Amino acid sequence: MAQKVVAGVLKNSILVGKIVPSTLTGAHKVQVPYFVFDNRLKAFFNHHQEFIASDPSNESKTGDVVVIQKIENMVQKEITHFISETMYKCGDVKDPISGEYVVGSRTRAQMKEIEELYGATGNFDYETAPERGRLAETQDFTDRPVYRKWHEFEKDDPYGIRN
Amino acid sequence: MSFMKGISPIRRTTNYLNASPLVLKRRVKILTVNFNENEEEEHHKGARDFVFWNLPQVQYKNPNVQIVTFRNLTPSPFITCFLEDNSKILFDVDSQSNKEIMDRLVKTVGKSKELLEEEALASEAKSNPANFCRRLGFDRHCICEMPGQVPCPIMVPVPKHWRGKWWNQGHRYEEE
Numbered sequence: 001m002a003q004k005v006v007a008g009v010l011k012n013s014i015l016v017g018k019i020v021p022s023t024l025t026g027a028h029k030v031q032v033p034y035f036v037f038d039n040r041l042k043a044f045f046n047h048h049q050e051f052i053a054s055d056p057s058n059e060s061k062t063g064d065v066v067v068i069q070k071i072e073n074m075v076q077k078e079i080t081h082f083i084s085e086t087m088y089k090c091g092d093v094k095d096p097i098s099g100e101y102v103v104g105s106r107t108r109a110q111m112k113e114i115e116e117l118y119g120a121t122g123n124f125d126y127e128t129a130p131e132r133g134r135l136a137e138t139q140d141f142t143d144r145p146v147y148r149k150w151h152e153f154e155k156d157d158p159y160g161i162r163n
Numbered sequence: 164m165s166f167m168k169g170i171s172p173i174r175r176t177t178n179y180l181n182a183s184p185l186v187l188k189r190r191v192k193i194l195t196v197n198f199n200e201n202e203e204e205e206h207h208k209g210a211r212d213f214v215f216w217n218l219p220q221v222q223y224k225n226p227n228v229q230i231v232t233f234r235n236l237t238p239s240p241f242i243t244c245f246l247e248d249n250s251k252i253l254f255d256v257d258s259q260s261n262k263e264i265m266d267r268l269v270k271t272v273g274k275s276k277e278l279l280e281e282e283a284l285a286s287e288a289k290s291n292p293a294n295f296c297r298r299l300g301f302d303r304h305c306i307c308e309m310p311g312q313v314p315c316p317i318m319v320p321v322p323k324h325w326r327g328k329w330w331n332q333g334h335r336y337e338e339e
Contacts, residue, residue: 008226008227009226009227009228009229011227012192012193012227012229013192013247014192014193014245014247014249015192015193015229016193016195016229016231016245032229033231034229035222035230037222037223037226041175042175042176042177042180043174043175043219044219044222044223065233067193067245067249069249084249085249087195088233088236093236093237095237095238095239096241096243096253097237097239097241097253097255098239102236102237102238104199104235104236104238105199105201105204105235105237105238106238107238
């Protein structure tokens with residue numbers, strides 16, 4: 001039975017990944033994308049590996065793109081890495097070159113200018129809006145993984161979805 | 164070329180993949196490319212071409228570097244290199260062609276041509292398939308396992324008169 005070969009990339013001391021929803025407390029599950037070369041097709045295919053990383057600063061949430069670093073002396077067997085840097089916060093992406101908050105191909109300032117020109121009212125205001133996490137248990141269900149539900153129970157679990 | 168399906172299948176040939184001059188220095192562990200996919204954003208075209216044409220080459224030459232692409236996150240394209248001491252190098256590649264980006268990367272974080280040639284010479288000596296010793300990573304442990312050669316003395320004792328010990332101890336002068 002051929003042993004599964006772990007890609008050399010995953011043994012690196014630092015890796016980049018995205019925090020995915022998990023039921024862990026005190027640690028985050030980070031999904032790290034890496035390419036595997038198929039020798040016959042001579043092409044690279046995308047693979048993912050999940051690592052459990054502790055968060056010393058306690059600021060990271062699901063959806064953030066982070067840099068994780070290998071822990072030298074592991075306290076717990078499962079927690080192999082720790083989050084050393086947050087690259088992009090989900091929803092509050094900061095352009096490292098200009099230092100401004102951006103949304104896709106526009107900066108927030110540009111978006112506001114366009115809104116003012118159109119005379120839009122009642123749009124989402126980034127400056128006055130509170131930090132992400134306000135609607136954590138009520139309308140934002142990204143902290144834990146969701147599942148498909150097949151039966152309607154008396155108490156509706158918001159983490160069960162019908163699609 | 165076989166199985167040459169897909170867009171620009173020349174990218175899937177070993178000759179093409181080996182043709183990149185960019186071999187990243189050992190301390191570079193992660194390379195991330197941020198660019199936008201919208202065709203109308205001309206200043207991203209160089210970054211888009213770099214990802215389409217050159218990224219497979221870079222990953223082929225640097226299998227232990229994690230390469231990640233981020234699409235449609237920021238208005239300007241850039242490349243980030245993360246080094247093993249947790250520092251990072253940012254390359255602003257706004258309106259640069261993929262050739263310019265490649266040259267810039269080779270100059271900043273790539274190994275020089277002379278160093279690559281030295282390494283190629285050194286690796287040739289190591290990977291010579293004519294060498295023996297399984298412990299050092301070669302395929303064969305001894306010439307005794309090749310058909311047509313003298314079999315291993317563990318299995319079949321070597322004729323006495325072939326042994327230097329017998330020869331030098333004077334047994335060759337004995338009359339049988």
